[in-house]
Amino acid sequence: MNKVKINGVEHPIDADPNMPLLWVLRDLLNMTGTKFGCGRGLCGACTIHLNGQPVRSCLMPLAVAFGAEITTIEGLSASGDHPLQQAWLAHKVPQCGYCQSGQLMSAAALLKNNPTPSDAEIKDAMSGNICRCGTYPRIEAAIKSVAGVQIHQPATNSKGAI
Amino acid sequence: MARLSKLNRRDFLKMTGLGTAGLALQTTVSQAAYGALALSTQQAAASQALSLNIFVHIAVNNRVTIMAHRSEMGQGIRTSLPQIVADELDADWDKIDILQAQGDEKYGDQNTDGSNSVRNFFQPMRVMGASAKLMLRQAAAATWQVPLESCIAKDHRVTHSPSGKSLSYGELAQAAAKLPLPDAKLLSFKNPQEFKYIGKPMAMADFADIVRGNTSFGIDTKIPDMVYASIERSPILGGKVKSFDASKALLIPGVIQAVKIDGGIEPAGFTPLAGVAIIATNTWAAMEGRKALSITWANNPAHANFDSRAAISKLISAPVTEAKTVATRGDIAQAFATAAQTYEATYSLPHLEHATMEPPAATAKVTANSCEVWACVQDPMTARKLIADMLGFKLEQVTVNITLLGGGFGRKSKPDFVAEAVVLSKAIGKPVKVTWTREDATRNGYYHAFSVQHYKAALDAKHQIIGLDSSVASPSIISLFKPDTGYMQDWELGQGFTSLVYKIPHLRARNIPVIAHTRIGWMRSVYNGNHAFALNSFMDEIARSNKIDPLQYHVDSLPAEEPNDGKSSAEKNDFAYSPLRLKNAIKAVQKTSGWPAKVNASEGWGFATHRSFDSYVAVASKVSLANKELRVLEVHISIDCGQILNPDRVQAQMEGSVIFGLSAALLGEISFKEGAAEQSSFHDYPMLRITQSPKIVVTLISSDKKHSGAGEPGMPPVGASITNAIVAAGGPRIRDLPIKNHLKIG
């Protein structure tokens, strides 16, 4: 059986290799932190990291994940204290919260690749993530508050896998 | 184990002084009432608590559980109503667990809609906290055999002040829970200066779970033996399934079966649309199966030719024929006969869809004599009643568990998606989760009504409006429930069309009938947004054509005095219209924006104001048209919504309302061709993105008036503030939304 490494843990998965990772995570592994918003790469609610890069899991077939490292919101940090997660709390960013997993995963990938982004780079990196509740001003402020701060490596535990 | 709560309906009404405010309370809190959300360990401990009333439960381990009975969709209500209870209870916020209540009439009205939660439940929540506190003090007084007055409750403990003896709330819970409910007359409430949580920017109870992806929305439900459904629905109102072929769908791995849903009843109400459901072992297989379906529809010819753009154009150009007069004042003919000048314009706004980030999703488990659902519903009681009626069950046989809502905006007040899950679970004898796709949500919505409004003003020599002759044509929400006459309801017209804030001595307002050809539903701020756009545009046009500062023109058009209704100010309803409060809101944005501010070339400021949900809002926006592209640079918004329970959440609602209003005005359009919505997802029905999000400056006006709405009133003035700014920046006057049909959006 094929295995997929998610948040540091190998999961044997018996499914159609074309099944998008989003549904593998949500329906097969019960990791529902990654959200469905459009299924077409338009909203970013489903953003995860594939080998450290942000990808839309709704468009990413399971086959791509064989042999790759996947990080989801559940594994962004070992105990929910990634600097961005802390900044999100400090800035009281969420409203309904539905888009926020995707927002955090996009922001985390941005800062990992570019620890000191300019305002334009922040907006650009976050432009694929829709927030219908309108939390953009706080997302921007929260990211800026962390930009330049040392970011932990994503944890390699199984916290998110229920 | 939860014991009987002693609060019955009559007690509740007596205590809260709510009279017949639609509250019906049962006398017991069953263990089931705790099952609404998956219990964390902490909450599980709390569920062993003793009930002091239906909202307050205290465990011997000193944890206090407060029931949250309204739906959480980002407005923070799961936190802010418990803030009130905790404050009057003098509880320690860190020792509080918040538990979502199920849909049950014992909690009173749970329809989380109309920006009503704080308006209607501020006092009842205080009563819940204060009565529980009194019971704890009474228990302490009885334990120590001392006078009640000497027992002081503070910080989660009761202390006997002369001796310094003290017991925690947990230690007193058993004794307190045995006491009868105190007489309402004995309750005492804090003075506002004593508030510890009320009025403070408390963090939402769900924040920590949200940032860890640890939340449970409707779409996240998973229960044993559950299967997954995706439904192909009739794209046209009233359409039915004539025939279908699922043979190809059934070949797809994971697909279990296809189920036809009879539906397409008119008026639609919340009943399911007709369609074919694919049932599968996971969501993706169900969606893939659906793509392989072939369905022949039997359409209702009355709707199958609906072309919304053609309908709007026709209303813009057509002379008024069948109009019904819905408001008059003075003598409109006389006003026009004596006018120094007249001005006239027609405005239009298209249909919109809510686009909640979480599409509708519901799980149902139907057995021979029970039904349990888990869903992101704004109105659990309506869902419960609908299900009971559908299944021929009593209400008690139906359990509605309210999950978190990934956005609501009015869409999730309509439980059609819950009804679908119930129909399917009954049909196949298994628990079923129905997940809507983005395309489903966009094409099969409960659409915000389009609107065409015509205004003609008679002006005096000083450019003041002395007569206003107006008409509105807009499908009514009543068409969802009753045979459609095409006329709007009084309350719909009262959302800023007939309820004018300006001093206009002569007016006539008319309503032109329009038959609905889709499901019309309420969306954030409902008709206020349509009416505020047209009137604020019209005022701006008149001001600019006469070289008057538009903001000043609004101020000068407001009554100079508070309306004199013959009542003393003490008797005055806190919700009565106050021109003074509106002027204060205008002053606030004037100050933060520096109006009339200097601008660079190709930039301009626009202003708009509106009163809705008993709150007063003003907006000043700055745009740029450089490089022939519209960019919104700044939006300044002020609100007077009376006293503020949680300033951080009101501020967040203002930020959200600005962005929601910008999405609508700049980008929002659902159009219909041959009866069906033309848009399908975020590429053709886009939402504002962070790159388009302006600097937002919020002013919360402090007030001692009663709490009024906060979730909706921020949105209505946003659109006109932008179109007015576009004119100031040298751009065209846009009378027909969305702006993207006229200008490139940057």
Ligand code: FES
């Ligand atoms: S769900 Fe993947 S981008 Fe929208």
Ligand code: FES
């Ligand atoms: S917080 Fe609700 S969609 Fe972003």
